[in-house]
Amino acid sequence: MTSAASHESIIDKPYILDLFAGPGGLDVAGHALDIPSLGIEWDRSACLTRYAAGLDTLHADVSSVRQESFESLPPEINVLAGGPPCQTYSVAGSGVGRKALDDVKGFIERLMAGDSDEHIDEELRKLSDPRTALVLEPLRYAIQATRSPNRGHRPYDLIVLEQVPAVEALWRHYALVLENTGLPDGTKYKVVVGVLNTETYGVPQTRSRAVLIARREALGRPTLPAPTHRAYEAREWNRLEAASAGRGHQPTLDEGSVPAPDKGQGQTDTLSPWLSMGEALGRPVGTHPGRKTPFLVRSNYGSSGMAGRRGVRTDRQPATTVTGRISRFVVFEHLDDKIVHEGPRFSMNEAGMLQSFPPDYPWSGTAQAQQVGNAVPPLFGAHLLSAALGLPTPSPEALRKPWQRATEEQRAKLRSHGCGAADDCTASCPSSADQTPPRSVPIRKKAAAE
Incomplete structure (x- = not known):
């Protein structure tokens, strides 16, 4: 990967907070760019993968951390990133989130207007699928940063988000309010939104993602990462x-x-x-x-x-x-x-x-295939972070080298920090019952006569 030291980032000492961190796609991207990160992930098995990979992790619910322990997060964090769960927005899912897009846009307006968290939470509990509300968490974290005494009420410099293409309309509404309305403290951002194809960034897979890159207004307008590879066209x-x-x-x-494409004047693609x-x-x-x-x-x-x-x-x-x-x-x-x-x-x-994870990445726990499928492709994530920070286009070579598994001592230290114990979860971790989200639509029971 092109060294970040060879090119000045637009901010000093970038430090990433990765919400809904999964097994580590964005964190691996940050690692390749020599950028530290802290991930918040609620799934036990994904956390086991992260610990084995040597990634700093909190085994916790994103909403709970914001509500109960935000002040314990490192105040040096200046990049907010993440990919909220997409099941209710995905074409493959129930579609509840797509139907609720207008409602969620209304919640965005209320958050930016400074409406109380208590009122917002009360209304969000009425949604038919609670995961729909998780797409609001990045915005709520951005607002909470400006209210944090531990941070000196300092806003995040950069916000980088990705989701399924169905969420593009919501990211565009994010952009509208971040640019025109600003956070309740007055902080505004310059924002770019688009739908990108991962194979055009060297990922050996066709996958479309809606992305948002926001920079604090004083840092200038960001651009989407320029493609490095041609698009795959099935026809x-x-x-x-x-x-x-x-x-x-x-x-x-x-x-x-x-x-x-013919660029004219003798230029070649x-x-x-x-x-x-x-x-x-x-x-x-x-x-x-x-x-x-x-x-x-x-x-x-x-x-x-x-x-x-x-x-x-x-x-x-x-x-x-x-x-x-x-x-x-x-x-x-x-x-x-x-x-x-x-x-x-x-x-x-x-x-x-x-998915562009390095060879020998230490997949651990159960449902490993689901972990792989839910992850942000690291090479794609590296392109997003590089574009946000103004760094050179990353090379895929660093992600083709075998990943070094954490030592037992390193893993135990990470788990002590993330779970509260070196070899087990504690009462502070999400319970086992919480690991399977409730169905968005109840299953209709068959009548006795059927």
Whole structure:
């Protein structure tokens, strides 16, 4: 990764608070940029992964920390980041959050007007799915920073957020109030919002994310990170594949990329081809033995609700969006362009690498595939942080080196800080019952006559 020391950041000594930190996507991005971070995560298994990775962590509920222990957070923190849970906003979810967007925008207006937390919380409890309200937490943290004696009432310099594309409208409302209304203390920000594709930043996976980057007004207007790789276009790939089959060979990576645009006046496109699964997994690295190529991947879930239309991609393409179902994807190995047998499915190490996590990242606890799928791709996160801080475009090389697992002593120290005990959770940690959020829509019981 390009050293942050070679280029002045727009703020001195950046320090990240990562809300809804998951297994560490944004923290790994910060690590690659030599930026310290503190993550808040409520899921026990994700915290175990973080401790094993050596990441500073609080095993806690984001809302509870804001309400009960905000003053204990390091006052040096000046970058607020996070990706609030997206289940209720996601196309794959129930859609409750999408229906509540107008209501949530109203809560944003009330927060910026200085309405009391008690009144806001009372209204939020009426939402059909409590996770919908979590998208407000970054704004509530930004406001709380200006009210914190421990911080000297100093606002965060930067805010970096990412979510599923359905939340773009909400980020734009965030931008509107941060720029025009400002926080209750008068602090205003310059903000940029957009929907970005992760494969255009070197992640070997197609994944679209709505992002927001905000800088305190005096620090200047931010820009979205410039892409480093070409976009993957399924129709273009299918056309090239059909044409190549007619010529008796398979399309190459360069053939499979979208043609470079003509910039005129002799200028050439400098974007690299998107990174394929074969490039990401083919070579041995660390304990990863290297994935035999060529291979073909069939996703576990259907397209547009139709199980018969399962997504199929080859090792010469980027992966489909990595979700918690990644461990169920079926991988077929080829011989002389013919499928001969089902090969081993993706390991958690490989699934993490498709998310751009370093090889040998120490996935721990249960539901590891869900941890991988929920995470921010670290390389994508590094691009967001670099753009926010005004740092050079990051190189993916640092994230391709095997991750060094924390020693037992380091892990115990981190867990003592995050959970209150070196080898166990304590009463301050979210309870086991809290680990499974309530259903957004109750299941209708069948009538006795049915």
